[in-house]
Amino acid sequence: MREITLRVRHRGEPESDVSADYPDVTVRSVSSLSGSAAERKRIVELSGPRAAIEGFLDDFAAADPVLDVEALSSLDSDRVFVAVTYDSYQWDSIAQRLTDHGVHYRAGTTIRAGWEHWTLYLDGDDDLAAIVDSLESAGNDTELVRDVALDELDDEEHLAFSRIVESLTERQLEVLSLATDAGYYDEGSDVRVEDIADELGLAQTTTWEHLSRAEEKVMAEVGEYIGARGR
Template sequence: MIEYSFRIKHEGCWTNSFNDAFPNARASIIYSYLVHGTSVTMIEVTQVEEGEIDDLVDWLEDHPVMNTSRLVSFTSATNRGVVCLEGDYDTETEPVLNVLLGNSCFPTIPATVADGWEHWDVLAPTHEQVSRAHEELQQLGTVQIDSLHSPEFEGMFMGLLEVKKAIQNLSARQLEVLSLAIEEGYYDSPRSCKLKDLAEHDPTGVSTVGEHLRLSEAKILKAIGPMLDQPAKD
């Protein structure tokens, strides 16, 4: 398997001019697929104010390749929104994901959009498939390779199993408090809430909530520890 990380300025796509219209906003492409010739895309937008989200949705719908843009949800506490897009692409503005999947290159994490670039991390079975995907992507815009290497999958797989086991070993209460902390933005940078804010959802108080988090973090970080010894990407 080959791990291929790259960035692309996708000409004619909304990602190319997104930050020109909304300089502080960031977007992640959660998924995108074709239905009867129409591309349906779900994106998450962050760092966008509540009063700005409607303008952002309208801007996306007005983009030449888009038919509709619909706000699915918005959380004002974390300035995060989920938007569903439907658009008709041609061969010159085809979604990057279509090119990748057509060449058996599969994203490992959602692509991010920042400063006109789409950032992608994918896995492919062979160098030949990466080469074909790269050639087709160059027809869509400017492509820069960030890394290209064969990862140590055995160690990565075992590490992920240990992390999964650590999560399964959390108590029901630890898992509940940890999930709440993630949802409320306790681990965001900067943090969107503090321990006392989480404690408002828990009658046991700040110290108990903090102890649940510390124990959860300790179990998960001990499982992650061995993975930190893996060689860095080139």
């Protein structure tokens, strides 16, 4: 079995289109669908600057297929849970296209800067080209991010780690990667946030904010993983 990661620019789908206008907001699906054939409902998590989340919700709620947006947690936060109800007849479903191909895929899709991140698990007889053609025939753009055989990996740890990486925005991943490469987290390191900021050409406060958010997400996922293992 192979693990495939695709980035999909889901054209005409509100979460993807609105996300493109709010690149600092990360959208993650946290529940399965429920409801009737016409009206479907699910819960999503939004993370990012508060003002950006509020702007995202305003624009998203105004989109034609969206019937209702209900905040389930306080908007006075950089992490908000929202129940979304939409008209399924106006919504091109990537999940349905994958299901039509009999493809296993990971729940909890992440959307950042207009791109949906889908992780698929393909058997030897699954045709990746046909799957990509199905997605692109609907006017979407696709990019292959990863294609690796699962038997080359330490399965459980890899799956948990890839979820952590997917939770980060591209900028957070860039800052965290540079900090790690520079030895920022090494014992006795004299690397400072200012050094990372200079390397990236960013303001010190901006760099600190990206690094802080990345660390928070990583530790939250690690804590959840450790808790699930009972350690």
